Amino acid sequence: MRYYLDYAATTPPSEAVKIGITHHLEMNYGNPSSLHRLGVQAEKLIKDSRRTLSKALGVSEREILFTSGGTEANNLAIIGTVSKYKKGRLITTKIEHPSVLNTFEHFEKLGFEVIYLPVNNGGVVELEDFQKALTRDTILVSVMHVNNEIGSIQPIKAIGSAINGFNRAEKTSIKFHVDAVQGFGKIDLDVKACYIDLMTVSGHKINALKGTGALYCSSGTVLSPLIYGGQQENGIRPGTENVLGIIAFGIACEETFSKRTQSSAHCSTLKAKMIQHLSAIEEFKVNGLSDSPYIVNVTFPGIKAEVLLHTLEMNAVYVSTGSACSSKKKHQSHVLKAIGLSDREIEGSIRLSFGEGLDEKQIDDSAAFIVKAVQSLKQIMGKNKR
Numbered sequence: 001m002r003y004y005l006d007y008a009a010t011t012p013p014s015e016a017v018k019i020g021i022t023h024h025l026e027m028n029y030g031n032p033s034s035l036h037r038l039g040v041q042a043e044k045l046i047k048d049s050r051r052t053l054s055k056a057l058g059v060s061e062r063e064i065l066f067t068s069g070g071t072e073a074n075n076l077a078i079i080g081t082v083s084k085y086k087k088g089r090l091i092t093t094k095i096e097h098p099s100v101l102n103t104f105e106h107f108e109k110l111g112f113e114v115i116y117l118p119v120n121n122g123g124v125v126e127l128e129d130f131q132k133a134l135t136r137d138t139i140l141v142s143v144m145h146v147n148n149e150i151g152s153i154q155p156i157k158a159i160g161s162a163i164n165g166f167n168r169a170e171k172t173s174i175k176f177h178v179d180a181v182q183g184f185g186k187i188d189l190d191v192k193a194c195y196i197d198l199m200t201v202s203g204h205k206i207n208a209l210k211g212t213g214a215l216y217c218s219s220g221t222v223l224s225p226l227i228y229g230g231q232q233e234n235g236i237r238p239g240t241e242n243v244l245g246i247i248a249f250g251i252a253c254e255e256t257f258s259k260r261t262q263s264s265a266h267c268s269t270l271k272a273k274m275i276q277h278l279s280a281i282e283e284f285k286v287n288g289l290s291d292s293p294y295i296v297n298v299t300f301p302g303i304k305a306e307v308l309l310h311t312l313e314m315n316a317v318y319v320s321t322g323s324a325c326s327s328k329k330k331h332q333s334h335v336l337k338a339i340g341l342s343d344r345e346i347e348g349s350i351r352l353s354f355g356e357g358l359d360e361k362q363i364d365d366s367a368a369f370i371v372k373a374v375q376s377l378k379q380i381m382g383k384n385k386r
Contacts, residue, residue, distance in 0.1 A: 049250025123152030151295030212245030
């Protein structure tokens with residue numbers, strides 16, 4: 001039995017996705033830019049997926065740009081907006097994904113003023129802090145919807161409304177970007193009501209394939225491309241499209257949105273059950289508000305999370321020590337530091353994330369393995385200190 005508790009890192013392709021891509025791999029392999037029948041068929045399949053995503057988000061089909069994933073979409077949103085300027089203020093938070101933080105750090109080195117907003121101990125930006133940071137020379141605000149490490153949810157509607165109000169009052173045109181990779185299809189977010197100009201989503205977080213993402217770019221937002229070479233994606237993201245990945249994204253998107261209510265309820269139950277089991281461990285605590293039903297970050301002070309991860313792996317229990325994009329680097333989680341955890345707490349923290357492929361029996365069994373492993377490691381650590 002395999003106990004996969006790392007759905008925030010990636011999700012397995014759904015059965016519908018596997019069937020769909022197998023069919024199209026054999027039948028529809030044309031280049032979408034070709035003028036013959038196979039090319040036209042491939043182009044239609046991309047349009048179908050674009051239509052599915054636009055319907056799910058409540059936006060125009062022309063406002064959806066396909067990319068190679070969330071990282072490229074975040075870079076395209078930020079660099080594509082900021083590169084038109086020589087100076088100005090950029091606003092983000094201290095707990096963003098590395099693809100956002102590293103891009104802002106790049107512009108900071110170029111002389112732009114970057115404001116990294118703090119978060120409270122729940123992992124949420126204080127609206128008052130955000131409003132104080134808005135100035136007339138602000139170009140872009142980038143705030144993630146659901147944090148990928150602790151599952152805290154930002155007040156996106158309030159932030160978007162504040163930007164919209166400031167733009168109207170000050171006659172400015174500040175753009176609002178949201179990294180919605182962890183929330184897409186899981187946590188409701190009304191793009192138009194939140195005044196979002198740019199929004200990043202990714203396929204492999206909703207049971208599609210790795211290597212496919214999308215950027216919502218509102219009709220009033222002009223982006224500079226990152227690469228050049230063709231007219232694909234309105235000339236903003238040239239290059240031959242990943243047709244199978246885009247097909248899979250469309251299939252997974254339709255599936256995810258059709259059952260998101262039951263999926264949320266199911267994962268809420270699994271998460272609550274897991275927390276209940278782990279509460280038997282001394283000094284156990286949940287990190288941050290963890291509002292998302294799909295993610296919980298927990299601390300077992302006195303052990304090393306990396307050792308726990310590999311101990312659990314021997315029993316086919318798969319967890320994470322943080323973001324999959326940075327977990328192999330030997331440094332502490334910037335997210336856990338931002339919410340005020342001590343070095344000892346950060347060292348003993350793991351992330352558990354849930355999906356529809358799990359049932360309550362698997363949660364019971366995997367929790368038992370975790371409790372046993374933590375208690376065993378604590379005993380070993382205690383003996384080594386003597």
